Amino acid sequence: MAIDHLDGALLELLAEEPRIGVLEASRRLGVARGTVQARLDRLQSNGVIRGFGPDVDPAALGYPVTAFATLEIKQGQGNDVRAHLTTVPEVLELHTTTGHGDMLCRLVARSNADLQRVIDRVVGFDGIVRASTAIVMENPVPLRIIPLVKQASED
Amino acid sequence: MAIDHLDGALLELLAEEPRIGVLEASRRLGVARGTVQARLDRLQSNGVIRGFGPDVDPAALGYPVTAFATLEIKQGQGNDVRAHLTTVPEVLELHTTTGHGDMLCRLVARSNADLQRVIDRVVGFDGIVRASTAIVMENPVPLRIIPLVKQASED
DNA sequence: TCGTTCGCTGTACAGAATGCCCAGTGGATT
DNA sequence: AATCCACTGGGCATTCTGTACAGCGAACGA
Numbered sequence: 001m002a003i004d005h006l007d008g009a010l011l012e013l014l015a016e017e018p019r020i021g022v023l024e025a026s027r028r029l030g031v032a033r034g035t036v037q038a039r040l041d042r043l044q045s046n047g048v049i050r051g052f053g054p055d056v057d058p059a060a061l062g063y064p065v066t067a068f069a070t071l072e073i074k075q076g077q078g079n080d081v082r083a084h085l086t087t088v089p090e091v092l093e094l095h096t097t098t099g100h101g102d103m104l105c106r107l108v109a110r111s112n113a114d115l116q117r118v119i120d121r122v123v124g125f126d127g128i129v130r131a132s133t134a135i136v137m138e139n140p141v142p143l144r145i146i147p148l149v150k151q152a153s154e155d
Numbered sequence: 156m157a158i159d160h161l162d163g164a165l166l167e168l169l170a171e172e173p174r175i176g177v178l179e180a181s182r183r184l185g186v187a188r189g190t191v192q193a194r195l196d197r198l199q200s201n202g203v204i205r206g207f208g209p210d211v212d213p214a215a216l217g218y219p220v221t222a223f224a225t226l227e228i229k230q231g232q233g234n235d236v237r238a239h240l241t242t243v244p245e246v247l248e249l250h251t252t253t254g255h256g257d258m259l260c261r262l263v264a265r266s267n268a269d270l271q272r273v274i275d276r277v278v279g280f281d282g283i284v285r286a287s288t289a290i291v292m293e294n295p296v297p298l299r300i301i302p303l304v305k306q307a308s309e310d
Numbered sequence: 311t312c313g314t315t316c317g318c319t320g321t322a323c324a325g326a327a328t329g330c331c332c333a334g335t336g337g338a339t340t
Numbered sequence: 341a342a343t344c345c346a347c348t349g350g351g352c353a354t355t356c357t358g359t360a361c362a363g364c365g366a367a368c369g370a
Contacts, residue, residue: 003216011209018207023356032319037358050210052173054166056300060203061158061307068223068252068259082295089306094296097223097289104223104289105296108303134252134259140237141249141260143298145211148263151244152216178327187348192329 003048006031008153010039011049015146018052058092063108065115066136069122071103077127084125090118107133158203161186163308165194166204170301173207213247218263220270221291224277226258232282239280245273262288 003011006029013025022040026033043049058066073081078096085091085105093106107122109115115135123131158166161184168180177195181188198204213221228236233251240246240260248261262277264270270290278286 011211014209018209021356033357034320035318038317046215047212048215050212052207052209054169054173054207055205056166056304057202057205058300058303060201061303063303063307066250068250086296089302091296092300092303093298094294095221095223095291096293096295097291099289102289104291106298134254134257136250136252136259138251139249140251141241141246143248143261145213145247147244148213148216148218148247149211152218176327188328189349190347193346 002155003149003153005153006035007039007043007048008149010036011043011149011153012146014052058108063090063110065109065112066139067107067109067115067119067133068136069105069107069119069131069133071105071123071128072130073101073103074127074129075101081125081127084127085122088118088121091122157310158304158308160308161190162194162198162203163304165191166198166304166308167301169207170304213263218245218265220264220267221294222262222264222270222274222288223291224260224262224274224286224288226260226278226283227285228256228258229282229284230256236280236282239282240277243273243276246277 009029010025013020013028020028022036023033026036029036040049058064071081078101081103082094085094085103090107090109091105092108095104096102097104105122107115107118109118112135115133119131119133122128164184165180168175168183175183177191178188181191184191195204213219226236233256236258237249240249240258245262245264246260247263250259251257252259260277262270262273264273267290270288274286274288277283
């Protein structure tokens with residue numbers, strides 16, 4: 001489960017050129033093809049690599065507005081709220097967090113006006129007491145993993 | 156830029172079986188290979204598909220703790236803070252949001268104790284006035300895009 | 311120190327996929 | 341009616357994949 005330097009380099013390579021094949025990767029890394037294959041298999045069965053899903057940009061899909069909503073939940077309604085939020089396509093992500101028994105979710109919308117509709121749909125549910133929303137203006141650091149991989153591979 | 160039904164189906168298919176090839180995808184979708192190729196090219200140059208980067212699980216890398224930190228920034232220090240946070244590997248994501256000229260960032264750490272170290276490193280910077288952190292306990296809805304794709308493709 | 315295990319190398323081969331090209335067809339646009 | 345466009349279905353040379361196998365050196369336990 002520990003990640004060594006070769007694993008790290010492989011992950012970096014895959015992050016930069018995702019459509020690369022095993023053979024080409026082995027050439028770039030200067031190792032045998034079988035090695036890359038074995039490492040890849042191991043990383044995947046380890047769960048380090050969850051998959052290679054296409055990275056879809058919501059903005060390009062017509063949802064350029066992103067927001068984070070903090071939800072305050074009525075006691076014991078957690079499961080119902082989870083189920084409810086799962087049915088809203090604009091809810092991209094949902095976490096339960098420490099604090100006031102709260103949840104944090106990431107939303108997208110077609111416009112600021114549309115965000116109101118989304119929020120209404122999200123909070124229009126009995127178990128949700130209150131919601132506070134922060135609209136994202138900039139995204140100086142888009143979701144990234146490589147720096148962490150580098151750090152993890154230097155052990 | 157609008158996504159039609161075939162695009163939607165293709166994205167779903169890629170999300171479920173990422174390592175699928177163009178030929179196999181065309182078989183599943185019941186269209187010609189050239190069509191899938193053309194759609195894929197279009198989706199990528201559209202920016203709808205940003206890439207196919209490996210989906211790495213921080214937990215499997217030894218960082219099982221996730222947290223969201225809301226940062227209050229000193230006026231005019233935004234750029235410095237961005238630059239600072241970029242250098243911290245445990246900062247997976249950073250957004251500037253409406254509100255109190257704040258930022259929201261996603262952090263990971265090796266443990267709850269380690270989270271303290273990460274937070275210290277994050278807020279140990281002059282431009283940051285205050286930080287409030289919410290530790291993630293559960294993740295009922297992991298980052299997803301397919302429901303949104305489905306909705307977008309039904310226009 | 312010996313024997314074993316493990317990961318990596320280098321090679322091989324059949325089957326499959328890719329990149330690229332082209333002619334034909336049907337629907338929509340002008 | 342002419343044109344454009346996306347899709348189809350086919351072909352071809354090149355490349356990659358999946359799989360297998362023998363050899364080699366390092367690490368490890370007996």
